[in-house]
Amino acid sequence: MRVFLVGASGFLGRHLLTALTAAGHQVLASSRRPPELALPGVEWLPLDLLTLTDEPRTFDWPAGVDVLINAAGELSADQAAMQSLQGRATCALFDEAVQHGVRVLQVSALGAGDHPDVAFLASKAEADGHLLGLGVPAVVLRPSLVLGPGGTSSGWLQRLSPWPLIPLLNNRARLQPLHVDDLCAAVLALLRQWPAQPCVLPLVGPQVLTQGELLDRLRAAQGWAPARYWALPGWLSWPLAKLGEWCGWQALNRQTWRLAGRDNLGSGAPLEQACGYRVAPLEARVQDWPVAVQSISQALQPVLLIVLLLIWLGTALVCLGPGYDWGLRIMAEAGVTGWPAALAVIGGALCDGLLGLALLRSRWRRRALQAQIALMLGYSLLISVLLPHYWFDPYMAVGKNAAVLLLSLWLLWLTPLPDKERR
Secondary structure, three states: OEEEEEOOOOHHHHHHHHHHHHOOOEEEEEEOOOOOOOOOOOEEEEOOHHHHHHOHHHOOOOOOOOEEEEOOOOOOOOHHHHHHHHHHHHHHHHHHHHHOOOEEEEEOOOOOOOOOOOHHHHHHHHHHHHHHOOOOOEEEEEEOOEEOOOOHHHHHHHHHOOOOEEEEOOOOOOEOOEEHHHHHHHHHHHHHOOOOOOEEEEEOOOOOEOHHHHHHHHHHHOOOOOOEEEEOOHHHHHHHHHHHHHHOOOOOOHHHHHHHOOOEOOOOHHHHHHHOOOOOOHHHOOOOOOOHHHHHHHHHHHHHHHHHHHHHHHHHHHHHOOOHHHHHHHHHHOOOOHHHHHHHHHHHHHHHHHHHHHHHOHHHHHHHHHHHHHHHHHHHHHHHHHOHHHHHOOOOOOOOHHHHHHHHHHHHHHOOOOHHHOO
């Protein structure tokens, strides 16, 4: 079967691409920026859904497509951009599919249409309703929380799993998580046995779990005993969600705060009746993921990020406060006095503070870490040339920069590249 997969570079799309090609389907994959290295036999097409709304003629629909699978989507703090992508742009994509007589499988989300105050689900519901109203062979697949390597929510849960005491936004709401392999298997089953009528099919795991129970299963897969959980009070969790939205955190913002407090349940019977597929229990799928070493590494990342933030902000505050005169004396030792020395101390402190604060924003973090590394190397070089005796300080103040430098390098390696830099 010739399948056009949209959103093939995302979490779900990458796994679907592998499953579809392994099953023998001919796959046309689309992404805003096709990868340089692709699976053999996969044809990549550049497609930016956001431009499809206003300029549909900029994209040439591929010939001979049997099925369109839309796996594009993102739970973003930018609600306007999310509405454009998952709402209007996705509707334009479906209109194109109708004009070419193509069947459509839309990967939506469980709860779409039930929570209008959650922009992610509201935009999904808009596209779902538009597709079902077109009168074409269509399936709207609505998965619950999908777990697996590479997912944003999966990474967040993996990062929490090593801790013995875990704070949660809510530990009463129930959900039915499933592994990404089950989503791929369900899609393949639907391609083999397409429903006779347009339909909405929930895709849910067989177990109803709270977040704590889900984390305990992930911990058990890594050889750890159950943890203890602390549900954050609303007066604390809501400001944290607002801060996370300002910082651009996908896993913690006002939308995830609302979702965390609501049940996300459905029945797997309609899917089984439609194509005969039944989702496996989560324990049967989490044999190779998560991996304890990776989980610990991810768990330490935010802690070390906070440590680095405090180091840079602390340096700035000390230089502007009690250490200001000390800074002037160091500049005098280097032969710089008067207003240039004061400018250097104040400017350096402000620079340190800005580089520390930049760590909070996901979009700035890589640049901030790179600038910190360059600045530390520059400081070390200048001290070596102008003030070499500081290397022999009994407290090794300069030598300890090496540890901070290595910490910055480690965090830089763990910080993913922005989309525009992935080539």
